[in-house]
Amino acid sequence: MSPVDIATLVLLVSGAAFCVVGGVGVLRMPDFYTRTHAASIPDTLGAGLILVGLMLQGGGWIVTVKLVFVLALLLLTGPTASHALVKAAHASGLAWKGEDDTHHTPLQTVKVGGDDAVDPG
């Protein structure tokens, strides 16, 4: 394996690892705002690392240039999307945990085929 292949391997694996870390964060965080934080930041970094790893494997310079554009687009739109999400949640009045522990809104609850409409606890 050439050094380029080894570098690609390292970048791809670390990118995937960061995405997994983001996923674990989404599952473990207590509140919507912290979960968005965990979902967006490691995922952008992980996707960026995967793209850089793919750039090293591209056939010619044109594939690399296209991947640079894709990376720029990702870095521009990913954080903006999570910013828009959190802004919309805040404008709808979603409270963060700790502000008022008994305040729940429907955006926070997901019932999978249950009987109750809103999670009371």
Added chain:
Amino acid sequence: MPSIPVELPIFILHLLTALLIARLRGLFSAAMLTGIFSLLSCCLFTLMDAVDVAFTEAAVGAGISTVLILGTLALTDREERQRPARALPFVVVIVTGAALIYGTFDMPPFGAADAPIHMHPVVQTFVHGAEHDFHIPNIVTVILASYRGYDTLGETAVIFTAGVGVLLLLVEGKRAGDPPSEPDHGSDGSDVPRDEAA
């Protein structure tokens, strides 16, 4: 260690996403999951070398369709109404799915060179004609726009009809001269409030 096809995790995710969409009662989450389902389909099509279809699926399914479903959500409830579980739809779905899977056993392996679809002389005509008569590299466009152009005319008419249907169902009482946000004007521009709605 036997090689696992890349499509297998995508199919498993498809299955999980579909089950979740059917079972979730929070409609916002279900709308997002339909977008994810379309994105997984797009990955599958790309793996099968059908880039045109993958492109359309990403743009329409994961893009516009999710926005329109969310727009519908703004007009209705946020949760699905609880309905009693019935056995008949479940049985129908299982039987239909099993029949479809049984039908795929008869199909040739994916990409096999001696599949009937590759042996038919029509295919040779298309491929040969796209290179010599058209000088256009993208055979999909050649087939869509010229060899099967009549079908594409029908598809465009279907899209137009869908737009007309949406117009008839959703736009109520809108006339050419109405200003957009003032529903209480009479049709002659006077300020008399109307009795009936819109």
Added chain:
Amino acid sequence: MIDPTPMRMRDKIVLRVVSKLLIPFILLFGLYVQFHGDFGPGGGFQAGVIFAAGFILYGLIFGLDEVETVVPHRFVEIGSALGVLIYGGVGVVNMMLGANFLDYSVLAHDPAHGRHYGILAIEAGVGLTVFATMMLIFYAFADRGRRPGGAA
């Protein structure tokens, strides 16, 4: 789409700046996909959807009145029919020039060029119809939520 608490324009500064950066590129990419359908994946359907997505993004961030000024209702209603008319019209022009319906080889001096022009023309018609229909459906949903007659 209806806003629970309508945000003022100056609250949305990040979204406004980023969308102002992105929308020209989205529209340019839509045009690229439309005209490069011959050489790569693309064509009228994808291009119409991408073009409409740019305008819908503009409408979501800057307000429905702004996007209705840029793309009026009248244009959208006429455009969706005009695309189908262009498509059928190309077929009729072929018939008037002596060939069968939708046989493009008579559109230019050379059959290959004629077919190329024919494909470009009908893809333009398809792109126009798809763009106008997507904007139409978006307007129908968004207007309904905005009028007091619609559901809250």
